[in-house]
Amino acid sequence: MKKIFCCLILSSLLLSTVAQAGIRAWTVKDAHIDVDVVEISHLQHLRLYLNELNAKPFKQISQLQQALAFCEKLQFAMNAGMFHHNYHPVGLYIxxxxxxxKLNRQQQGWGNFLIQPNGVLAWNRQQIFLGTTQQYADQNFAASYATQSGPMLVINNQLNSRFLADSQSYKIRNGVGMKNQRLYFVISNTPVTFYQFARFFKDQLKTPNALYLDGSISTAYIPQLQRQVAIHRDLGPIFAYIDSTTCGA
Structure with a gap:
């Protein structure tokens, strides 16, 4: 009976995983956190979007979806970092x-972006960089796509030392971690603190590095989990995982 009870608890913590080519999605819900997770391994399908062809920002995931070619299928989307009132990225955007x-090297000022260290997520078809802004500046990474945000949640397997365990700042948050050249995008379903959110990446996903993307405006389209977004707060940069395998077939 005890073994059965433990199994029932486990099934309530980790809901069913839904997998498609190069992408998996699942929900983690326990006494400490309630989040949706998307794991991406096929980098060639992951893109960043900011503006339409007329140079106006997409703002809405639905607007981006409508702009895709008929043969392209959106399988995941999420806000991709902080932006100014004109929707232009605060930091590096490729x-x-x-x-x-260009890379934003500012270290002092107001706002989450400037909580140190902040960081960069960059990738091409072969590999991923996810680390601090300084680490990115010290490298010559050939990025096809990149976004800069902050603060870093986890740095070299350590929580950002600026986070407080007793913080009372609870918000819906989203971020991204990297492990073994796979990306883990996470959005909370209930308000969490920086400390709680970072602990999830470090202790449960065990990502050596993780980057905060935003809070309050956090939005994700995850059809595998029936997470749809009709209308949401306007966004700047947007991550999009697009299946285009039937294009040109």
Whole structure:
């Protein structure tokens, strides 16, 4: 009976995992946290979007979805970092190999972006970089896509020392971690503190490095988990995982 009871508890903590080519999604819900997780391994399908062809920002995931080719299928989308009132990225932004915004080296000021250290997520078809802004600046990474945000949640398997265990700042938050050249995108379903959110990446996902993306405006489209978004607060940069395998077939 005890063994059966333990199994029932486990099934309530880790809900069913839904997998498609290069992407898996699942929910973790326990006494400490309630989050949706998306794991991505096929980097060639992961992109960043900011503006439409007319140079106006997409703002809405649905607007981006409508702009895709008929053969392209959106399988995941999420807000991809902080932005100004004109929706322009606060920090580094690279899309399809073209740098639209340079690396932001500012270290003092107001806002989550400037809680140190902040960091960069960058990738190409072969590999991923996820680390601090300084680490990115010290490398010559050939990024096809990149976004800068902050603060770092986990740095080299350690929680960001600026987070307080007794913090009372609870918000819906989203972030991304990396492990073994796979990306783990996470969005909370209930308000959490920085400390709680970072602990999830470190202790449960065991990602050596993780980067905060935003709070309050956090939005994700995860159809595998029936997580749909009709209308949400306007966004700047947007992550999009797109299956285009039928294009040109």
């Amino acid at each position: 899309e399809q190999g073209r740098q639209i915004q």
